Amino acid sequence: MSRPLLFLDVDGPLNPWAAKPERRPEGYTTVRVALHPGRPLRVWLNPSHGPALLALDYDLCWATTWMDAANRWIAPVVGLPELPYVDFGEALFAFRPDGVHWKTEAIVRYAEGRPFAWVDDEQGPADEEFVAAAHPAPALLHHVSPRLGLREEDFAALAEFAAAMRA
Numbered sequence: 553m554s555r556p557l558l559f560l561d562v563d564g565p566l567n568p569w570a571a572k573p574e575r576r577p578e579g580y581t582t583v584r585v586a587l588h589p590g591r592p593l594r595v596w597l598n599p600s601h602g603p604a605l606l607a608l609d610y611d612l613c614w615a616t617t618w619m620d621a622a623n624r625w626i627a628p629v630v631g632l633p634e635l636p637y638v639d640f641g642e643a644l645f646a647f648r649p650d651g652v653h654w655k656t657e658a659i660v661r662y663a664e665g666r667p668f669a670w671v672d673d674e675q676g677p678a679d680e681e682f683v684a685a686a687h688p689a690p691a692l693l694h695h696v697s698p699r700l701g702l703r704e705e706d707f708a709a710l711a712e713f714a715a716a717m718r719a
Contacts, residue, residue, distance in 0.1 A: 556667035556690075556717050558608065558710065559615035559638065559659055562626055564673025567595045568701035577701065585625045587618075595625070596701075602631025604707055609714040613637060615659055615670060617644065638662045651678035660687045667691065667717050669710055673698040690717065 563569050571577050576596055584592040605612060614622045614637035623634045638658050646654045656679045659670055669692040683691045692713040696706055 554666060555609055555611050556669060556714055557663055558605070558610035558612050559662075559668060559670040559672075560605070560612060560622075560635075561655075561670075561672040561674075561696075562595075562614070562616040562618050562622055564698040565671045565696040565702050565706075566597060566601055566626060566630060568697075568699055569596075570673075570698035571596065571700070580701075581629065583625065583629055587621060587625075597626065597629045598701065599629065599631055601702055602627070604702075605630075605632065608707070608710055609718065610669065610710070613662070615655060615662075615672070650682075651676065652682045653679050656682050657686075663687065663689070663691075665689050669694055669713050671696050671702065671706065671710070 568577055576582055579600060580596040580598045583595045583597055585595050586592045612635050614635050616622055618626065619637045619639060622637065627634060640655065640658050643654050643658050648654060653674055660683060665688050667689040671694045673696050675693045675695055680693055683693060694706065694709055696702055
């Protein structure tokens with residue numbers, strides 16, 4: 553049996569963008585990213601996150617608006633190798649009147665029936681319902697506070713879910 557997928561959002565779980573703007577969280581480093589012309593984006597990243605994510609029993613995949621840019625700007629700082637990513641294409645930021653997040657359907661399609669966990673700061677009850685109805689395998693939609701980023705208890709919840717897939 554293959555390992556479950558772990559879909560990683562950047563802004564929120566890896567970059568606690570909602571933390572106090574004048575105070576970088578402990579353990580984080582500041583990166584200035586020039587994704588678009590104009591003012592660079594300030595990103596806070598914790599170099600311990602990569603090894604902690606790699607130690608989990610998952611196949612990692614980006615599920616972020618950064619898409620492939622996460623491999624250039626985020627992965628090297630946190631210590632991750634180049635990862636596959638969900639290409640959201642035209643769904644990027646598309647409004648859904650049913651309240652389902654614009655990422656959810658693409659993530660379910662990408663998973664192709666494999667168990668998965670998804671760490672993000674934007675999922676809600678409509679996403680849980682959509683995944684339960686559209687995805688035949690177990691799934692964990694794990695909310696991460698955008699003020700705090702990934703913490704020990706988040707890694708513990710992810711490890712527990714992966715272990716349950718092996719049981």
